[in-house]
Amino acid sequence: MNEENLRKLSAEKAMEYIKNNSVIGLGAGRTISCLIELLSKAIDENNLKVKVVTPSDNTKSMCIKNGIEVLPTCFVEEVDVAFDGCGEVDENFYASKGGGGVFVKEKLIASMAKDYILLIDEQKYKKQLSVGYPISLEVVKDSLSYVSKRVKNLGGEPLVRTTNSKDGYLVTDDNNFILDIKFDTVDDFKELNDKLYDIVGVVGTSIFTREVTKLIMATENGVRVISKN
Template sequence: MADAAELKTAAARAAADEIRDGMRVGIGTGSTAEAFVRVLAERVSGGLSIVGVATSERTEALCRACSVPTVPLDECPELDVTVDGADEIGPGLALIKGGGGALLREKIVASASKRMIVIADGTKVVEMLGAFPLPIEVNGFGVFATYLQIRKVAASLGLSGDITVRKAGEGPFITDGGHLILDASFRRIPDPEALSRALLDVPGVVQHGLFIGLASEAIVAGSGGLSRIKP
């Protein structure tokens, strides 16, 4: 049985096969997206001509190290495809993302793309979202007030569980946009659409890790090979 790194690379190779000369490509963040960058770099070194847009400073640095050309999104605001990983893949290709802390930029880039291809190993496919803690990016100002409002929103939808400030060493994790992340361990999210709308109504919430209606396809690598999931 292949290990997780091999499965991620297999999915990344399948996604890289979808990239053609001249494409404008959004490039995600996280270990699976990093596998895609390395595979894409092989194709670029072999003559593939693309323009990439990175979803985080971490991905940008890896692209530079691997000689994958990138530009800021504002220089290339309409993309052909984004390739990114996911923390959970639920029914209808609803996703939880943001384990790597780049959910805001990932969602902006995915929304600017004609297609979003999700790459993952089989452990990420679930019958219901929620076992992976939902990242919620929030403004640092009034964070406790925002936390209390999120608690009320969760309770109104029958959700409960710990909501904690993500840490980086001794201090809080700070996103590339200068925000904090609250990780909400709801365990089960029966109605992702309702939760998405309710969270975005909280003034201190910048964005959340529920990606609904954005993914066009998921390429999932398992011990039995590759499978493709569509909405």
């Protein structure tokens, strides 16, 4: 089964968790794009009523083009179900994100959601998270040197993220910097995540240790759902 068909099957399975008159969270990626198409079709053909919150500008634009109402996250207290992708997720339901640079807002929506479901392929499902992906931190600008020093004390190698679209460091929508931290080994990702959050100036990390409730995983044999409980 090719990747496109697997993405469509994953999106179709995700639709089973979306109820009428609900607020849903959407991340970004090709499977999310498939889900948006299915949502638009259900709105047109079945009179499905949903509203969306998203940290992604691309997803927001796609929703608007498909006639799906997008709410400002700051006016939403709770999300019924949220869907996203990740770099890796393991058997503990710890997930590694951060590539898009909006992981703090992704984690906010994940925390608001009653159900936070990752749409993945089986290559991203690991026994334990690896150190193949850097751990990203969003940090207050004034804390950059201090946080970098503390990170080095924890065994990490920090690198400030830059962008090709402008000269200098990447600046988030909230006017912060992003540090990408490379670790040679990590024995306990939850413990490390807690230590990183203890550093004053760290707004958030790209490691999700509590939020994920389900995985919709595309495999060569179809789609499999794995629940945390």
